[in-house]
Amino acid sequence: MKELFFKDIQTISTLLQKKEISSIELTNQLLKRIEELEPTLNAYITVLKEEALEQAVLMDKELAEGNIRSSLHGVPIAIKDIFETESSVTTSGSKVFEHFIAERDAKVIEQLKAAGAIIIGKTNLHEFAMGATTENPHYGSTRNPWNIKKIPGGSSGGSAVAVAAGTAFGAVGTDTGGSIRLPAALCGIVGLKPTYNLVHTDGCTPLSWTLDHIGPMTRTVADSRMMLRIMADPENVNLIDLDAEMTDLHGVRIGVCEEYFFENMNLEMKNVVDAAMLRLKELGAEIVAIKLQDLKEAIEAQKMISKSEAYTFHEENFAKTPELYGKDTAYRLSLGHSIPATEYIRARNTRKRFIRHVLEKMAQKGLDVLFTPTNTTPPFDIGSIPPEESLNNIFTLGKTPLGNLLGFPVISVPCGFTEEKMPVGFQLIGKPYDDGKILNIAEVYENSTNWVSYLEKNTAYKTENITL
Numbered sequence: 001m002k003e004l005f006f007k008d009i010q011t012i013s014t015l016l017q018k019k020e021i022s023s024i025e026l027t028n029q030l031l032k033r034i035e036e037l038e039p040t041l042n043a044y045i046t047v048l049k050e051e052a053l054e055q056a057v058l059m060d061k062e063l064a065e066g067n068i069r070s071s072l073h074g075v076p077i078a079i080k081d082i083f084e085t086e087s088s089v090t091t092s093g094s095k096v097f098e099h100f101i102a103e104r105d106a107k108v109i110e111q112l113k114a115a116g117a118i119i120i121g122k123t124n125l126h127e128f129a130m131g132a133t134t135e136n137p138h139y140g141s142t143r144n145p146w147n148i149k150k151i152p153g154g155s156s157g158g159s160a161v162a163v164a165a166g167t168a169f170g171a172v173g174t175d176t177g178g179s180i181r182l183p184a185a186l187c188g189i190v191g192l193k194p195t196y197n198l199v200h201t202d203g204c205t206p207l208s209w210t211l212d213h214i215g216p217m218t219r220t221v222a223d224s225r226m227m228l229r230i231m232a233d234p235e236n237v238n239l240i241d242l243d244a245e246m247t248d249l250h251g252v253r254i255g256v257c258e259e260y261f262f263e264n265m266n267l268e269m270k271n272v273v274d275a276a277m278l279r280l281k282e283l284g285a286e287i288v289a290i291k292l293q294d295l296k297e298a299i300e301a302q303k304m305i306s307k308s309e310a311y312t313f314h315e316e317n318f319a320k321t322p323e324l325y326g327k328d329t330a331y332r333l334s335l336g337h338s339i340p341a342t343e344y345i346r347a348r349n350t351r352k353r354f355i356r357h358v359l360e361k362m363a364q365k366g367l368d369v370l371f372t373p374t375n376t377t378p379p380f381d382i383g384s385i386p387p388e389e390s391l392n393n394i395f396t397l398g399k400t401p402l403g404n405l406l407g408f409p410v411i412s413v414p415c416g417f418t419e420e421k422m423p424v425g426f427q428l429i430g431k432p433y434d435d436g437k438i439l440n441i442a443e444v445y446e447n448s449t450n451w452v453s454y455l456e457k458n459t460a461y462k463t464e465n466i467t468l
Contacts, residue, residue, distance in 0.1 A: 044124060083172070
């Protein structure tokens with residue numbers, strides 16, 4: 001059974017539908033693995049053992065009757081503990097919401113349950129999703145399974161680790177500045193930030209209404225496609241094409257902007273990303289140099305919008321109980337307090353101009369996607385960056401925030417390792433509602449490598465090696 005922990009969702013779904021394994025067996029095995037690994041990895045805040053087993057019984061009954069809801073029917077997945085779940089606590093990684101029990105499921109969780117997914121647990125995160133490391137002062141730091149001294153990235157670090165370590169077959173995260181894509185890259189999995197508003201955010205604790213996205217975190221690109229099909233808002237899903245497929249990349253034009261995206265990049269990691277770019281070219285893609293204007297102004301606008309909107313949401317609680325917030329979260333919120341409305345409006349206008357500019361540049365060059373590194377600096381040791389310096393971690397570890405300012409679909413795909421065997425990823429940024437296209441390009445690349453099979457066999461993921 002152990003080898004199933006690292007199988008993709010498609011394989012697990014087939015085994016379930018052929019009745020070669022039951023959802024109850026699968027769920028029990030994952031619960032046992034969670035129990036074994038959690039003392040070290042700390043990927044979960046809450047394990048929903050009873051609820052998961054109850055749902056597994058129902059899914060097996062329906063399978064026996066020939067009722068298959070979707071490809072996620074009976075498959076255990078994890079969700080970031082920032083989504084409301086009926087009758088269970090949703091902490092958002094904070095003591096502020098330590099006892100908050102929702103009366104309903106978040107919209108996306110409702111859709112996943114309706115599709116037959118087993119919610120096995122709620123994963124650890126950076127407090128209120130306000131950080132890139134998942135060093136949580138209230139629920140403990142989550143550890144990277146490739147090197148447990150290192151951060152897994154954040155804020156969806158627990159979700160990334162659950163998938164990477166084989167304690168969930170897929171997971172759901174949120175992404176406001178790179179919180180899906182950065183931990184996906186640091187943990188060696190696929191992370192998808194869909195087009196803005198493609199996945200409904202109702203029932204998800206907000207960080208920034210303008211920048212928040214929800215998306216899947218999986219072992220394979222195909223699994224991300226499968227989960228997105230289920231997670232997408234039914235009113236918006238017809239705006240994307242998830243059915244078209246590619247066998248090669250002939251005719252695909254990929255833009256590369258050296259400025260900002262490749263600046264100050266670790267040389268070893270740059271070599272890995274450059275090799276991935278060369279592979280895309282070998283698969284038929286045309287690589288086109290592109291220059292984008294006002295990148296620094298765009299980054300500042302992203303920061304301004306995020307800080308302002310975060311403070312707005314937390315203003316009342318932060319005024320009443322500031323002592324319940326962690327040091328780095330409190331520091332971030334204090335910065336948002338002093339931003340005048342004029343600066344916020346100016347940042348919003350900068351965002352609009354930047355979106356128009358990028359779309360115009362892509363049209364002028366006939367580009368399908370943009371290519372960038374995801375992570376540009378290796379993950380640092382847990383506890384090595386003090387709270388007052390942590391604000392810029394998302395900007396120093398990777399090149400993800402502009403994807404949120406744009407609201408375009410972005411996928412992070414694993415592409416290799418550093419000499420210390422830490423994963424490296426690259427991003428593909430598509431135009432609005434071209435989610436299917438970036439998935440196609442990423443899948444052609446993934447299918448040309450042995451990455452997925454390597455992850456399945458690599459001993460860094462095995463239980464005996466994930467110990468303190």
